[in-house]
Amino acid sequence: MSEAMPGEAAPGGSGWPIGIRAILGMAGFGPGPDAVRAAVQGRVVVVTGASRGVGERVAIRLGAVGAHVVLLARGDGVDAAAEQVRSSGGTASTYRIDLRDPAAARATAELMLAECGTPAVVISNAGHSIRRPLAQYLDRFHDVQRLMGVNALGPIALLLPLLREMTAARSGHLISVSSASVDVPSPGYSAYAASKAAFEAWLRALAPELSAEGVAATSIHLPLVHTAMSAPTTAYARAPGLTADGAAALVCRAIVEKPRLISPWWARAGGLIGAAAPAAADRLFGSAILRGRW
Structure with missing residues (x-):
């Protein structure tokens, strides 16, 4: 079981009993x-989306155990x-980056390599979420573009130079912090799920190539995490979920154990059934929507 790092609460969920949260992953x-x-x-460990939430907690954990956190x-x-x-x-370097601009993301990666060297671990954590049913974004294609930029295109642009150096060194570990929505249908999150699934499909196809070049890859499909990003969906406030610290503990597990996938059992089962x-x-999800339960 994870121990709390300096300056944080012990990892856990949203106040539900630990046994229930453990069963639910x-x-x-x-x-x-x-x-x-x-x-x-x-x-050198790179963490994207490090200004708050899961990324911030991961960065603090890693700094506390002697990593140079970028x-x-x-x-x-x-x-x-x-x-x-x-x-x-710990020690730290910072870079401002807007992943909606792939050219700037690539330039930042090159600058980071020149200043900090080849990373041992890259945690692709940055993400953006919008809960918006289809009827609410029929005239808002820019929402889809923004999500694709932050969740897929920008991260790939950033990672390509980093992976060039990691594969050349034949070492390193790429960790994708993704969502269980790539496994199970998520009505209301179609644009978000599509952007996350695009990156995961890229990594799934790339992982064997990386393995052959000595670079490990891990995908983490997180369930609900109670952070500022999920807070606007008030219906989730009392739902069982991880805290940012709990999600950071899973990222640390990925760093140590290097599994190919960390995902709740119900997400994997739901994906197979779906x-x-x-x-x-x-039909099941459609019925839930018609009854106002989704």
């Missing part, structure tokens, strides 16, 4: 600090997050 168990330290101490984010919060990393005893009986799944 939402307990946020991970390795202790010593195991994480052995994997990252003295090494924090990337769009807003001013990245500097405050870097100060927290330094106050925990693939085997897609029409039945559509």
Whole structure:
């Protein structure tokens, strides 16, 4: 079970009993600090979306065990997050990046390589979510473009130079922090799920190539995480889910164990059922929508 790092609460969920959260795959168990330290101490670890939420908590955890954390984010919060990393005893570099601009993302990657060197671990965590049923974005194609930019195109543009150097060094680990919505239907999140699934399809096809070049790949399909990004959907406020610390513990587990996939059991099962009986799944979710339960 994960131990709490300096300056954070113990990992957990939203206040539901730990047993229920464990059964639902939402307990946020991970390795202790010593195991994480052995994997990252003295090494460069890149964290995107590091100004708040899961990315911020991951950065602080890794700084506390001796990593040189490279924090990337769009807003001013990245500097405050870097100060927290330094106050925990770690070292940090920061880069402002807007993943909606792929050319700028690639340029940032090249600059980061020149200044910090080839990373040992890259945590592609940055993301943007919109809960918007189809009827609400029929005239808002720019919402789809923005989600694709932040969740797929921008991250790929950033990663290509980094992977060039990691494969040349025949070492490293790429971790994608994704969503269980890529496994199970998520009515209301069609644009978000599509953007996340696009990146996951890219990584799924790329992972064997990376493995042959000595680079590990891990996909983490997170369930609901109670952060500022999920807060606008008030219906989720009392639903079982991970805290940002709990999700960060899963990222640390990925760093230490290097599994190909971390995903709740119900997401994997739901994906299999949905693939085997897609029409039945559509009817089930459609019925829930008509009854106002989704």
